[in-house]
Amino acid sequence: MSFISSVSRRSLLGAVPWLAAAGSLRPNNLIAAYQASRLGESYRALGVRPLINAAGTYTTLTGSVMTAEARQAMADAATCFVPLIELQQRAGERIAKLIGVPAALVSAGAASAIQLATAACIAGKDRDRIRTLPQSGGMANEVIMVKQHRMGFDHAARASGAHIVEVDTLDELRKAIGPKTAMLFFVHIYEPKGKISRKDFLAAGKAANVPVFNDAAAELPPAHNLSSIVEEGFDLVAFSGGKGLRGPQASGLLVGRKDLIEAAALNNNPHSDTIGRGMKVGKEEIMAVVKAVEVYVNRDHDADQKLWRGFMERVVKEVSDLPTVETEIYVPGPGGHPIPYLRVKWDQNRLGLSCKDCGKQLIDGEPRIHVNVAEDEISLASYNLFPGEDRIVAWRLREILSDAARKA
Secondary structure, three states: OOHHHHOOHHHHHHHHHHHHHHOOOOHHHHHHHHHHOOOOHHHHHOOOOOEEEOOOOOHHHOOOOOOHHHHHHHHHHOOOOOOHHHHHHHHHHHHHHHHOOOEEEEEOOHHHHHHHHHHHHHHOOOHHHHHHOOOOOOOOOEEEEEHHHOOHHHHHHHOOOOEEEEEOOHHHHHHHOOOOEEEEEEEHHHHHHOOOOHHHHHHHHHHHOOOEEEEOOOOOOOOOHHHHHHHHOOOEEEEEOOOOOOOOOOOEEEEEOHHHHHHHHHOEOOOOOOOEOOOOOOHHHHHHHHHHHHHHHOOOHHHHHHHHHHHHHHHHHHHOOOOOOEEEEEOOOOOOOOOOEEEEEOOHHHHOOOHHHHHHHHHHOOOEEEOEEOOOOEEEEOOOOOOOHHHHHHHHHHHHHHHHHHHO
16 A cells, blocks of 8 residues: 555545645645644644754754653643752762763753853852852853854853953963863864864863863764763863753753762752853753663664664665766764765756755745755755655755756
């Protein structure tokens, strides 16, 4: 029995408005429109079209989709009351044991973890200092960063009262460390951009007895990063809860040294008159993160990689025979996410279709599809696709490129 004949008449009729939006009655589009109409009705009621995410775990695209287990944990947690401070402590202990680190804290996202890490290193557990932040006069409040690691998220460190000191070389780093230094701030994914290696950056902090923080927000996979970055010697490490972990989007993890995690907790919600009071993490998010970690550490990550590569191979199969189209499945090297991506190029002059225009057609069409667009190529990330969506992406991309070739 075919896919189309196996769906109910009511379901198929429900797909027709989305099919009409696509402007085509081709069988592939019919299937795509049907699948695209199955989920996200509550968003459509607000006038927001859901999307197929072939771009990556970007916050602006709402990170990732929670696992069923995390969603159920969140629902279960919403049914009763618990003491929040006690819950944070017990959840942190459970997560720390699961991933093999000294201590852990659930935060309101990775940016929240950056801010709490900075507050912990500046104010520590001193209640008077905690109440003073972000006013940090009289405290060691300098946070040293590699110049090439500066980015929008270091605003979170500045929001805790830090003064960012930029360095370019290892010699500059060693000279910059002094009595006013509260923390060294390294961005894991930006290591190839700078002139200071992770190993040398960490060693400089250890030699000066200054806490070293690692922003590893999107660095899952590989799964071993949950523990190995701390094992390298980093005192504090931040992860997003709503990306590779597939927990709630408004969640994160701060892991590392027990005394610094305890200090971060004192700077955090629900303690009043603290820099973190507004970064509330509810019981629902906390329990969903615990479950997300439990699921993640027990996943078959090799099977994930095989599945994701299969998604990219499906797209290659659909488009590689088109005029001038070139495809390449690749796994980024240092500084990139170690998951399969697909690079698609074509002769834009010959087809009369730019990469930008192709990306726009994917976004404007039905279903709405997001990819990464550069001047000379588009690239697809595999790890936020679900089975079946790879076919929809392949069909839409083939349709756009084929239409351009016919008109050329």
